[in-house]
Amino acid sequence: MASEPEFLICLNCETPTYSFEWVEGKITEALCTACGNDDPSEFMTETELDEQRT
Ligand SMILES: [Zn+2]
Incomplete structure (x- = not known):
């Protein structure tokens, strides 16, 4: 399970x-x-965003 991100x-x-x-x-x-x-589905962790870009 992913740990809580800082932001x-x-x-x-x-x-x-x-x-x-x-x-x-x-x-x-x-x-x-x-x-x-304020829509939770419109946010990502930095890690998830990096994975999407590669
Ligand atoms: Zn914004």
């Missing part, structure tokens, strides 16, 4: 956010203060 990245604006809830390997809540996005 998540907003997929809308690619800004890191530290305002999130991480429960059992999943994002349950997240808020991007840059664009106001």
Whole structure:
């Protein structure tokens, strides 16, 4: 199981956010203060984002 990340990245604006809830390997809540996005499915960990790009 993935351990809790230090931050998540907003997929809308690619800004890191530290305002999130991480429960059992999943994002349950997240808020991007840059664009106001608060849909957990619109956030990824840095690792997940790197894997998508390669
Ligand atoms: Zn954002």
